[in-house]
Amino acid sequence: MDTEETPTPRREIYDARNKDSLPGTLVRSEGEDASEDELVNSVYEALGTTFDFFLASYGRNSLDGEGGPLRATVHYREKFTNTFWDGERFVLGDGDGEFIQPRSHDLLDVIANGLIRQIVNPQLMYIGQPGALSESIADVFASLVKQYSLGQSADQADWLLGAGMLGPALKAKALRSLAAPGTAYDDPRLGKDPQSAHMGDYRNLPLQQDNGGVHVNSGIPNRAFHLAATTIGGNAWEKAGRIWYDAATGGKLSEKAKFADFAKLTVTIAEDLYGTGTELDAVNEAWKSVGVL
Template sequence: MDSSASTPVFCTIVPPHVLDRLARTGDPALAAAARRTLEHDARERTRRRLNTVLGPSGPAPAAGAPADHPVRTVYDARHHDTLPGHQVRAEGAAPASDDSVNRAYDALGATFDTYLQAYGRHSIDDAGLPLKASVHYLRDYNNAFWDGEQMVFGDGDGRIFLDFTLPLDVIGHELTHGVTQYSANLEYHGQPGALNESVSDVFGSLIKQHALGQTADQADWLIGAGLLAPGVNGKALRSMKEPGTAYDDPQLGKDPQPASMADYVTTTQDNGGVHLNSGIPNRAFYLTAAALGGHAWEQAGRIWYDTLTGGKLSAQSQFADFAAATAAAAVARYGEGAQSQAVRAAWTEVGVTPAAAAGLPRQQPGQPQEV
């Protein structure tokens, strides 16, 4: 899919239901930071919808050329919301004195390298798109996001969330929203939106595993490990291995992600539960990777990448559609064998089959439900 056909969306790593919980806490400082983040994110979602209809107000990003090295630029927003901000480090420059800048720079490179080395993809758009990131966005901003053109990182409030450049998988997750934007372009609501979120979790985790050289059994399968501040009762934002177990904290509440269709969440919040129900396809990927063993980016990741970029999905694809497409991708690449068997068994275990999915109402395309 070329960039003219893509529909950029505003995708954040921290779900609205987490921030909403914090906004209702009895701690005035925590509540205020969460409310400011929620209010900002709501404005940005509106802006992205307007840009989709009217076109962006600024110039289009400069076209890149496929190359085997990234073109990175990191900016300092200096606690404002004007992007990209003040340029701090360009491709090939020496490390800056700011750790957030250097972590962002390195993570952009790790993401580029994983997609290139594992899948032959040249940057986010497969055409050498330059990678931009802005750090120190606003004050006490409890999120990181892909806005359709670049990465943006908040510093966190220091009490619930730390600096959002700390976890590599968070950065890989958000940049993968760009890969989806330029490939399957899954709509950001309902089951397609949950698949959009899940794909970002999958490749966010694989980017971390690739950088660390981990096998499937060595990986933690957590998204956002190291992001929660000391004293918070939790491991991460999400667990792909065990959805619903990432945190259980008085301020954050309990992780509400379902692990199977038996607990599928029907809601009008969070674009129809995109950050909640993503736990179901997340676990399907984990089960596939665990069954196949070895480096998960090689076989399981290859199947998911072929599915995302193979042109078989529509913007409105449901879980059952994605399950069928992954099984077909496994057969196309490896033939009938251990790979396709592992894929089918994984989706069956999480309760996704064409018959089971048929009973769920299909949301109408083009009608995302915003928080």
Template sequence: MYERTPRVGSKLTITRHSLACILPPDLLIELARSAEPDQRDALLSTLSIDQGLRLARAEIAARTLTRPITLQPTPTAGTPNRRIYDQAHSSDQTPGTLVRSEGEPPSTDQSVNQAYDNFGYTYALYWDVFHRDSIDGQGMPLEGFVHFGTDYDNAFWDDAGHMFFGDGDGTTLTDTTKGIDVVGHELTHGVTQHEANLMYSGQSGALNESCSDVFGSLVKQYHLGQTAQQADWLIGADIVGPLLAPALRSMKAPGTANHYDHQPATMDGYVQTTTDNGGVHTNSGIPNHAFYLVATAIGGNAWEAAGQIWYDTLVDPRLRPNATFSSFASLTLRSARSRYGATSTQANAVKSAWDAVKVRVR
């Protein structure tokens, strides 16, 4: 379910009312089939909560008229505005108890502090590198809801501007607030929502997921000061339990992150499916791998040239909500040539990467 509304500038906003979770429903179902009873209960509970949230949001979308955005100056640009709430294991999306606001000292609850810090690291990448003031570019508050549900094996971003953190069951996932890249991933869904608003289905949905993995990885690399060669290019390594170790996904080697990882690295393995919105989490391995190839071919810090090219593409008015891998790839090459030159190392790296993953660049 989505709505068409005018947007400031030339781009049309299409609001997607999907649930952008770090773990897809396909994986949760596969895990539940072979799980022990206690773990199966946690996985099935997670699936039930996720499905209920999807249905509720679709119903809200059918009744809601989204209004145009009015741009306002942000006098506090460069400073995040963070608020962390304790949901006390409730699965209610209404904010729980506010436990830490911007500038306040650390809490006694480590999950609160991890969410607060990782929000700050994500804000820092977008502000320091891309001069973007928060998710919407206008200083949007970053609101996190920790301890969501009981043994909830997921973390997700909702279109209202909130991130929800499950504590995990300890076997599938652990405390999801620990993942710098996971937080960067989920908040980037918000950036995408305010820019290209890539529809959460098929190739555009896989691009939506891939952009979140790309910038989630860049948040981690920027905070740790890692070059493209030093980074592990794993997503979720800090939140997985033993069942999904060592990570949820690998941008360097899609399909190898864990026993249940089925991501393809090239179009030869593209998965045609009706589940998970057309395989958005699976097929995102293809553009993920393309970014990894670009970043490592250019070398140095991935958030500089490679990240700038991807960011330029994400905010390009020519990127349509129903973009395909090919149209996105073509825009990345256009962005690279525009910023660095038609025959530059950066442009050549982009063209070679898409060729390697067998996506046609027009």
């Protein structure tokens, strides 16, 4: 009798050699020996961990669900301080050595966050509240990938995103905090974390400023997930993560979906999956606590 093979990742790491042309030169493919470049190896491992997480947790074969390749480019431009998903690959610069200084051993959640755009970006408009929801979904699953890799339960996790990106001299814990949005950093050079944690502090920004507040306002649904996951307890990727995953991938979100649309969908899914028990109450109360429901 034929047996179906277990899906495996198809990773490709490119080196832009500090130029701005993509994808760059292919320097490591699936199954090849480790590179002398530790950043290449760290990104390679992070792609594999993200693949393993989605397959083990939700039965998803790669981020496109069809076994597609996982691609990344490192060493993009000179002193490039950002990361981004360009539609085909995750792209990472070397930082400026002061504010942003990627530490190759501690980038899993940032890399996972970029990769997960392959799931959420095609669905939601990247402006205003839909864009903030898109940012939040990416943050949530990036945090879950890190927790999965460390074997941490919801109450053991730090719920910080991007702790490995910020320079050591900064007064900063991370780029964002899902547990306490607005507290990730407060440094005279970097400024204060501007994230909102409640709809009462929602900021209606012009589109030319943070695409209408996609990073600022994503703290609201981020905190809702943290509250739901810690109330449910256990491994956050199992029950709370399953609810959020089904809501994000079930095809029931319009491109203009707002927080309340997503919240109502998670409540419905929680009841469908787990009935009228702890899980449903936790999700309901989480969204109420941040002023969405």
